[in-house]
Amino acid sequence: MLRTIEADLRSNVDPTRRTGIGFWVWVIGKALAAPQVHVVILFRLAHAVAQTPLRPLAFVIRSIGLAWSGAEIHPDAQLAPGLALAHSTGVMIGAHVRTGVDFRVYPGAVLGEPGRGSADAAGFPTFGDHVTIGAHAVVLGPIHVGDGSVVGANSVVTRDVPDNVIVAGAPAKVVRHLLPFEEDPTRAIPAPAPAE
Numbered sequence: 589m590l591r592t593i594e595a596d597l598r599s600n601v602d603p604t605r606r607t608g609i610g611f612w613v614w615v616i617g618k619a620l621a622a623p624q625v626h627v628v629i630l631f632r633l634a635h636a637v638a639q640t641p642l643r644p645l646a647f648v649i650r651s652i653g654l655a656w657s658g659a660e661i662h663p664d665a666q667l668a669p670g671l672a673l674a675h676s677t678g679v680m681i682g683a684h685v686r687t688g689v690d691f692r693v694y695p696g697a698v699l700g701e702p703g704r705g706s707a708d709a710a711g712f713p714t715f716g717d718h719v720t721i722g723a724h725a726v727v728l729g730p731i732h733v734g735d736g737s738v739v740g741a742n743s744v745v746t747r748d749v750p751d752n753v754i755v756a757g758a759p760a761k762v763v764r765h766l767l768p769f770e771e772d773p774t775r776a777i778p779a780p781a782p783a784e
Contacts, residue, residue, distance in 0.1 A: 589636055595669030596628050599690060623657035624676040631661040631671075638663035667691065668717075678724075688717035688735065696724035702746070703728075716751065718769040736769035 597615050600622070619625050630653035638646035646663040654660045659676035661667070662683040670690040673679055679693055682700030693699075699721065701712055711730025715721075719733050722741035733739065733749040740756030740763070749755050754764040766772065 589632060592669045593629060593632055595689070596632070596671050597625070599670040599672035599692070600625050600628060624659070624673040627653040627657035627659045627661065627676050628671050628673060630656075631663070631665075631667070634661075634663040635665070635667075682712050684712035686712075686714040688715055688719065690718045691715060692720045694721060694723040694725075694741070697721045698726045698728075700728060713745075736766060738766070 597619065598611075600618065619629075630649055634646040634649035634653070637643065637649065650661065650663055657673075657676040659673060659679040659681075661679070661681045662685075664683045665681050666684075666686040667681070668687050668689045668691065671687070672690075672692045673695075674692060675695040678696035680698045680700060681693075684701075685699050699713055701710060713727045713729065713731050713733065715733045716735035716737070718736045720738045721727065722739055722743065724741055725739045725743045725745065727733065727739060727745040729746050731746065731748050733745065734751035734753070736752040737749050738754045739745055739749070739760065740754060742758070743756050743760040744758035745755060745760040747759070749760070750762070752766040752768050753762045754766065755761060756763045
């Protein structure tokens with residue numbers, strides 16, 4: 589769990605991916621003051637507790653995170669290392685959402701199940717690696733958002749999204765194709781391997 593939290597901190601705190609004491613000075617400063625960092629750490633703790641007989645405590649931790657930061661992340665969500673909330677207010681991540689590494693979410697995003705009247709589309713979305721979800725975007729149902737893709741602000745996504753595209757609108761449509769994440773110098777910043 590500590591390596592996962594370190595990856596989350598690297599995504600949240602320092603996009604230059606510095607190492608050593610410079611990184612930890614930034615981490616301590618931001619972790620002390622930023623509710624979007626607090627809620628990610630609280631989610632990791634709640635997720636771990638949810639796998640034990642103390643499961644009800646996981647929902648208490650989730651409630652603390654919601655009250656503290658304005659973000660609600662269900663303890664059963666499967667969120668890979670590198671989770672970053674640009675700002676936490678209004679973010680909602682449902683119970684069975686699954687993400688790849690380096691997942692970035694902006695305020696007001698809703699990721700979950702469509703709700704009542706959607707029996708044919710019941711289920712939760714999954715996301716590839718290096719995905720960005722724009723402010724107030726809504727991603728609902730058993731769909732997949734591909735690696736390196738970006739969901740634009742205020743978009744509504746209810747269908748699969750291919751790799752390395754930007755989608756926007758309601759309903760969301762492909763508006764631009766992107767280079768693969770690792771090949772785009774404007775998006776790919778190599779991260780050092782975690783210290784052993």
